[in-house]
Amino acid sequence: MRKAQFLVAGMLVICARVIPGNAAILYGTARTASPPWDIGDIYKIDTEAKTSTPLVDISAALDPDAPPVDPLAADSPNGNALDSELCRFYFTTFTSPGTPANRSGPASQLYYVDLDLDDGGSFVVIWAGALKWHASDGAFYDDKYWYIGHGRRSLRAVSFRRDGTIEQDKVVTKIQLPGPKPTFLSFGDIEFDGSGTLYLTGAIKNQEDQRVRYVSGTVDIDTGDFDEIGESPGVYWGQIGFGPDGVLYGHDAGSGEFYTVDTFDGSVTTIFEDKDRTFTDLASSN
Ligand SMILES: [Ca+2]
Ligand SMILES: [Ca+2]
8 A cells, every 4th residue: 555645735845055144954864862763754954044854754755666664773764865966865774783883784775755846746765776785874976876884995886777776886996094904883974075075974993893983084086095184083073964055064963963064174063953863864965
């Protein structure tokens, strides 16, 4: 039976918008801040009004032909990315034990929903396919969805067929992390700025599977060179997204704070907080 869809008749969604006064509209996924976990919603975050508003109820809007989005691990849904041209919002899901600490868990499923409903229709969450690995980071650039798998150090890019399903999921480069052969234990996020530089934030672990520390910085997607930003080991931006204003925004799922990030020194400035939900990820809207 077809599930009821989240009706948005008459609601105008503007995909990428610059608000006067150095602010932006961003999109992200969130779920309840404590068990029992719900499946989650896609939210619109207005950094000027300092509000986060539910936009798409993921389970209610799921295409009946798509695989179910549950049961999910606590950090799912995640892997947000926005194709600003199509206003197409991507997210990943992963099931337990597909947790950041277990790289051998089931691969993430990739879904998308078109947010620009100028005809007043309803949102439909479409299944694009299964990724090679499970991931809690994602970005959109050069018509591809990019991610790094939990417990890996390779950056992958996913291309799509005309019908929106996954065509190829292949390694672009291996990221050169500091220290003896570390891999990414888990991720805040990855996102590209307007000039195509990739920013990332995540936790790295060593060969003994121990968490080393959080890192934040940029990656050269041709060479894999990693350039860390911020000298303090405490610098950690959480989930990140560039606004159409060129500003890097972040979110800390623990404190519930949304902030702006200074990309030169890694320092953050709090804008507002939402303690009612855990925002698992953000997407750039640049
Ligand atoms: Ca992202
Ligand atoms: Ca994330």
